[in-house]
Amino acid sequence: MAKRFFRSRENESGSKPDHLALAALQRMAVPTFVLDADGRVVLWNQACEKLTGIAAGDVVGTTEHWKGFYKEERPCLADLAFGRNPELVANLYAAQSRQMSGPDLRAENWCDLPTGGRHYLLIEACPIMDESGAIVAVVETLQDGTEQENKRLEQDEARQAQTAIVTEIGEALRGLADGDLAAELTTPFPSQYEPLRENFNYAVSHLRQTISSVIENTTQIDESCTDLLSASANLSERTGQQAANLQQTVASLTQIGEGLQATSEGAAKANHAIDETMAQARNSAEIVQDTIAAMKAIDDFSSQINQVVAVIEELAFQTNLLALNAGVEAARAGDAGRGFAVVAQEVRELAQRSAKESNGIKTLLETSKSQVRKGVELVDRTGESLQAIVEKAGVVDQIVASLASATVEHSRTVTDIQTSAKDLDQLTMQNAQMAEEGKDANQKLVDQARRLAAMLHRFEVETVSGSTATGVARAA
Incomplete structure (x- = not known):
């Protein structure tokens, strides 16, 4: 053909x-x-x-x-x-x-x-x-051209799939940009892109968990900052009160220091007065010793007088006896002895009066001797009391001296405490200022935490099922 x-x-x-x-x-x-x-x-x-x-x-x-x-x-x-x-x-x-x-x-x-x-x-x-x-x-x-066309179709399908994937991921990313952390890619991707979807969901899940934790922690931070602000306010108030109390303490310490200074001066004067009192007490003790010696001499002299009175009593007794004998002999003499009898009678009466007076003197001497003994005892007791006073005065002198020394030391200590209290007062004032600054800083921190919480609350962290995501297995 x-x-x-x-x-x-x-x-x-x-x-x-x-x-x-x-x-x-x-x-x-x-x-x-x-x-x-x-x-x-x-x-x-x-x-x-x-x-x-x-x-x-x-x-x-x-x-x-x-x-x-x-x-x-x-x-x-x-x-x-x-x-x-x-x-x-x-x-x-x-x-x-x-x-x-x-x-x-x-x-x-x-x-x-x-x-x-x-x-x-x-x-x-x-x-x-x-x-x-x-x-x-x-x-x-x-x-x-079947092979080439199939490749082209596959490429077209891949491009379409890529376009769809990019579109879906883009929408999800826009959701993330708008704060929707519950957006997940639920539609399966082609097998070669499925790891991308799983990794995206994995990243979103972990981001959601992170934001949820941040929101929770931000709430806790807000509560903690509120508590810290309240504590700072209380601390500032207490620090101010402490500063005022320290100022009062400094004033009181100043008064105590002045009082201790006056006490120290008074203790020094008391120590001087006690020294003079001890000197006078020692002189009194010496006088008492002299008095005791004089009283003993009086007691000895009273004993001697008592001996003389005893001799006088003996003489009065002998005289009375002789007068009695003379009266007897005058009576025997008759009228010739009548005058002698009168004399003898007078002598007898005189002897009796002498004996009576001797008895009175003896009684007085006994009383005087008894009083002298009591006086000696009292003087001895006075001497002992004066000696005890001297000893006690010595103890008091030591105590007053120690008190004066301790008062001086206390005055120095109070002065040091006063200086330290003034330094502490300055530090407390600085602490009060720092506490006030801390209060302001905590207030700013509370405001920032609340602003952060407000920013975080724009994120939607609930999944489609309404529960917080717990994460998915990361794609290999």
């Missing part, structure tokens, strides 16, 4: 048939078939037989070339290249057709080949014209 076609072309043109062109088309590796002006197949090369599985003898000379590519009869691109139905090009090859240079057409299309399976063919239809410009034949070549 092809030979007859080319032979007719030879007769019309007056040239020899191009057997080389025929052989080239027949053996060309690109599947090729040729239609004549009537739409009949005049050439179906070996590559076309291999592609479609239809032998050339079954299709050459017929218009059933469509069976090699479609299940139902429809025009091929070579049929449309004759230009009889140009609208069919757009209808049958809407998205895959394009005009080449001149009348040539190029299209891409999925075809159901008899060999089985769908193939994506790259089709070119090139009209052959005579000298008058009339189309006398069309050569259609086909290339199997």
Whole structure:
């Protein structure tokens, strides 16, 4: 058929048939078939037989070339290249057709080949014209672009999947930017992108946990700062009271110091007075000793007088006895002795009076001696008392001296305490100022913590189920 076609072309043109062109088309590796002006197949090369599985003898000379590519009869691109139905090009090859240079057409299309399976063919239809410009034949070549098209479709699907993934992740990221930490990617991604979804959910879960912990800690910080502010206020108030109390203490210590100074001076005066008292007591003790000696001398003299009185009594007794004897003798003498008897009587009476007076003197001496003994005892006791007074005065003198020394030492100690109290008062005033500054700082901290809490509360940390997420396993 092809030979007859080319032979007719030879007769019309007056040239020899191009057997080389025929052989080239027949053996060309690109599947090729040729239609004549009537739409009949005049050439179906070996590559076309291999592609479609239809032998050339079954299709050459017929218009059933469509069976090699479609299940139902429809025009091929070579049929449309004759230009009889140009609208069919757009209808049958809407998205895959394009005009080449001149009348040539190029299209891409999925075809159901008899060999089985769908193939994506790259089709070119090139009209052959005579000298008058009339189309006398069309050569259609086909290339199997199934693998490339499948790759392109896979790439398109991948791009679409990527676009969908980017869109979904973008929406989730916008949700995160708006503070919605409950946004998770729930729709599974393609297997190659599933780790991305899991890692995103893992990151969001941990971010949600972190923000939840921060919110909780911020609440605790706010409470702690509030307590700290209250404690700082109380500390400031107590420090102020302590400063006032210390000022009063300093004033009291000043008064105590002045009192101790006066006490020290009084103790010194008392010590001097006690020294004078001890001197006077020692003099009194010496006088008492002299008095005791004098009283003893009086007692001795009374004893001597008593002895003299005893002699006088003895003399009065002897005189009375002699007067009695003289009276007896005068009585014997009668009238001659009457005058002597009177004298003897007078002497006797005088002796009796002397004896009586001697007894009185003796009684007085005994009384005087008794009183002297009592006086001696009293003077002895007075001496002992004075000695005890001297000893006690010595003890008191030591105590007063110790008291004076201790008072001086206490005065120095109080002065040191007063100085320390003044320093402590200054430190307390500084502490009060620092406590007030700490109170202001704590107030600022409370305000900042509350602002932070307000900022954190813009985040939605609840999951779709309403509970705080506990995290998911990180994708490998």
